[in-house]
Amino acid sequence: MNDAMYLNAFAMTEPEDDFYIYYPGWLNVWESHLYNQALKATAKRGWGFKRFGTSKAVYAREMVRKPDYIHYIEALEQAAESALQSLGAKERMLLLKSRTAFIYVDAWGESAIFENISSALHTSTIDTLPKNLLKKFAIKNVSCKMRGEKLSLIAAMRSAQDYLCWNTFDFVVVCAAWRAIPLLVFSEAALAGEAVNRRAQQVSGIHLSVERAGCFIFSRRAGGISVRCGNYHSWQDGAQTQRELYENASDIDLFAQAGPATNPMKPEQAVNILDLSTIFGSSGCLTPALSWEYLQQNVPRGTKIRTIVKDSFGGSAWFDSWIDMEKEGA
Structure with missing residues (x-):
C-alpha cells in the first residue's frame, strides 16, 4: 500500500x-x-x-x-x-x-x-x-x-x-x-x-x-511494523461504517478494539475481536498502541490487525498493522 x-x-x-x-x-x-x-x-x-x-x-x-x-x-x-x-x-x-x-x-x-x-x-x-x-x-x-x-x-x-x-x-x-x-x-x-x-x-x-x-x-524506511491509517467515520455513517470496518475487510486476520465492542456483529467476527482494555488495562489515547505489543508478542508474522477506536460520540477511527513475512530474517 x-x-x-x-x-x-x-x-x-x-x-x-x-x-x-x-x-x-x-x-x-x-x-x-x-x-x-x-x-x-x-x-x-x-x-x-x-x-x-x-x-x-x-x-x-x-x-x-x-x-x-x-x-x-x-x-x-x-x-x-x-x-x-x-x-x-x-x-x-x-x-x-x-x-x-x-x-x-x-x-x-x-x-x-x-x-x-x-x-x-x-x-x-x-x-x-x-x-x-x-x-x-x-x-x-x-x-x-x-x-x-x-x-x-x-x-x-x-x-x-x-x-x-x-x-x-x-x-x-x-x-x-x-x-x-x-x-x-x-x-x-x-x-x-x-x-x-x-x-x-x-x-x-x-x-x-x-x-x-x-x-x-x-x-518510510522499511523495517519494523507496517502501519496504515484509515478514515474517521462519524456515528451518522451507521451501516456504512460497519461494512467498511468489519464486513469488507477480507485481508484482516484480527480486530482490536480500545474498549468493548458496541456494534452487533456476526458470530464469526466476534471470535476475532480483541478488547485491548480487558487484556492490558485502559490507557486512554495510548490504548490503541497496545495492539502493536500484541502483534509482536502473540501472533505470527504476516498477521494483519485492524485497531478500531471509538470516541465518546459514537464515531470511529482505525488503522491497520502488520509485520511483513519477508522481514523475518532482517
Missing part, C-alpha cells in the same frame, strides 16, 4: 506498582458524582488505578488522586530514550541528521492544574512541549502538540502518515502520555457510556486504568 508507513521503533512504559481502588468521598463531591455516573453508564462495580508517583505513605483514599507528577514526566523521557536506543546506530544517526518532525500527544490538553506543581518548567512540559525531548531527537523543524482525547494518538499518526507520504519529512517522532486523572476519566467514561446506552446491561467487574507513556518513531 502506497500510503503505508513503518513504525521503525517504539517503547512504552507503565508504573511498576499495584492497582489501587478508588473510593468516593464527601470532600470531592463532584468527582464522586461523576464516579457514580460513570459506573452506571458503563455497568461496572468499581475503578482501579495504576498511576505514576503513587506513595503508600499517603492516605489510602488520596493515593490515586494526588500522585507525584515528576514520575510521570520521567516516564515519558524514559520511553523516548528506550525507543531511540532500540534503533540501530546507523538509523539513530540518520534520524538525528534528517528532516524530523515531533508531535507531542496528550488526551486532556492543559492538565497541569490538576497536579501539585510549583515549577513553571514542569508546567510547560505537561501543558505545551517537553523541550528535553526536542533536544534528544535534535528537532529543528516542526514540533507541535495534539489533543484529541481517545483519538489523539491516531490523529498524530494520520499527520505523520501525510508528512511522510508527501515527503515533507524523513522521520516523525510521536511522544504520548496518558495521565489517569480520576475527575477527567470518570467524566469521559460517563459520556461514552451514555452514548452507547449500557444502562440496561448487567453490572459486572471493575474498570482498570493504567497510566502509560510511549514514544513511536515513524518513517
Whole structure:
C-alpha cells in the first residue's frame, strides 16, 4: 500500500506498582458524582488505578488522586530514550541528521492544574512541549502538540502518515502520555457510556486504568511494523461504517478494539475481536498502541490487525498493522 508507513521503533512504559481502588468521598463531591455516573453508564462495580508517583505513605483514599507528577514526566523521557536506543546506530544517526518532525500527544490538553506543581518548567512540559525531548531527537523543524482525547494518538499518526507520504519529512517522532486523572476519566467514561446506552446491561467487574507513556518513531524506511491509517467515520455513517470496518475487510486476520465492542456483529467476527482494555488495562489515547505489543508478542508474522477506536460520540477511527513475512530474517 502506497500510503503505508513503518513504525521503525517504539517503547512504552507503565508504573511498576499495584492497582489501587478508588473510593468516593464527601470532600470531592463532584468527582464522586461523576464516579457514580460513570459506573452506571458503563455497568461496572468499581475503578482501579495504576498511576505514576503513587506513595503508600499517603492516605489510602488520596493515593490515586494526588500522585507525584515528576514520575510521570520521567516516564515519558524514559520511553523516548528506550525507543531511540532500540534503533540501530546507523538509523539513530540518520534520524538525528534528517528532516524530523515531533508531535507531542496528550488526551486532556492543559492538565497541569490538576497536579501539585510549583515549577513553571514542569508546567510547560505537561501543558505545551517537553523541550528535553526536542533536544534528544535534535528537532529543528516542526514540533507541535495534539489533543484529541481517545483519538489523539491516531490523529498524530494520520499527520505523520501525510508528512511522510508527501515527503515533507524523513522521520516523525510521536511522544504520548496518558495521565489517569480520576475527575477527567470518570467524566469521559460517563459520556461514552451514555452514548452507547449500557444502562440496561448487567453490572459486572471493575474498570482498570493504567497510566502509560510511549514514544513511536515513524518513517518510510522499511523495517519494523507496517502501519496504515484509515478514515474517521462519524456515528451518522451507521451501516456504512460497519461494512467498511468489519464486513469488507477480507485481508484482516484480527480486530482490536480500545474498549468493548458496541456494534452487533456476526458470530464469526466476534471470535476475532480483541478488547485491548480487558487484556492490558485502559490507557486512554495510548490504548490503541497496545495492539502493536500484541502483534509482536502473540501472533505470527504476516498477521494483519485492524485497531478500531471509538470516541465518546459514537464515531470511529482505525488503522491497520502488520509485520511483513519477508522481514523475518532482517
